[in-house]
Amino acid sequence: MEPTTIGEYKVSYHLKTKQFEGPLDLLLTLIEKRKLFIGDFALAKVADEYIAHIRKFEAFPMNDVANFLLVASTLVLIKSKALLPELNLGEDEESDIDDLKRRLAMYELYRSLAQHIRINFGKEIIFERSGRPEIMPVFAPEKHCSAAQMGESIRAVLHALPKKIELPKATVRKIVSIEEMMTRLATRVGEALKTSFGKFSRYEKGKAPRKEERLEIIVSFLAMLELVKQGVVHVTQHEDFGDIDIEAHKFDTPQYA
Incomplete structure (x- = not known):
């Protein structure tokens, strides 16, 4: 499934297994099971259990594998930092850890709101609104709007559209297992x-x-x-x-x- 942009964040975790809907759902479930708050301590505690769950999964598309493994690698960094306090992580690695915690907190909020919607959805409606008459859309520019002005407006809209950015290609170097x-x-x-x-x-x-x-x-x-x-x-x-x-x-x- 294509990533969904929510504000400044891009959410792309949509794999649905028998029990979990993606890596964040699995991770949040493990943290809640231990009754912990989202943070370095909780993430370090559940790292091994998260990886054990991944190993039990059946085959799924490569894009989803990458999402699960990305979260797993960040958890390994957090656990290693907890066990080796003097190990200095780079800015990119610290940023990955902070980003995971932000995404997890956001997902926790969305899941909580979804639970409230699920509880209220489908309840009997006592006073139902009457249907609105169907209105056909009609293109009716104002009288003073000329063809030249319309053309200029269209060009301005097209110019404001986001440009396609070619991302640099990355190479994956094999690290010893x-x-x-x-x-x-x-x-x-x-x-x-x-x-x-x-x-x-x-x-x-x-x-x-x-x-x-x-x-x-x-x-x-x-x-x-x-x-x-x-x-x-x-x-x-x-x-x-x-x-x-x-x-x-x-x-x-x-x-x-």
Whole structure:
């Protein structure tokens, strides 16, 4: 379905599944289920559950996939920022997060209003208005309006119409997946028995990484959390915002300095 413009916003989430009508509907439902308010904390909390729901969906058109994945990627950014407070996001990434929160708040308002309309729609009308007589439209310009003036008015209207803008083409660069990063980290720890998150991700504290580096740091961090969850590695952080030591959960061979 084509995007719909509402004020200065363009709403293009119209996929209807068995339970949800789009990514914002799914996201808002997950937040309301946890009785949370829209904000960074709530979005970080429901990120994993949102991604799990996406994986359960059956095949749907590519345009709709892009909308769901766009929201998912923004949620991953929010969760990564919550877990890595010192990770500085770029202006575009911060803007994406703010935009998602604005859209979600707007959707919450529309859904609430739609619920009121749904409740009142179809009720019995006691005093029904009588039908208005059909009036045929007639083009009847004023007497003093000349053909030249009409032509000038038409040209002014055509000139005021929005011009078609060719957007620059974007290229999508493949970023290493979480599964690939998990394999790298498991291999690294399996060979060295111990490493640190800073060494593995090449994250230098106090240095602002480039956008591509930030993405790899985020993926590395999520891969580490997943390996901890699976019991493959054990992590230790000795101080707040300090580096994280990563070591194999079970040692089968002696460790050397």
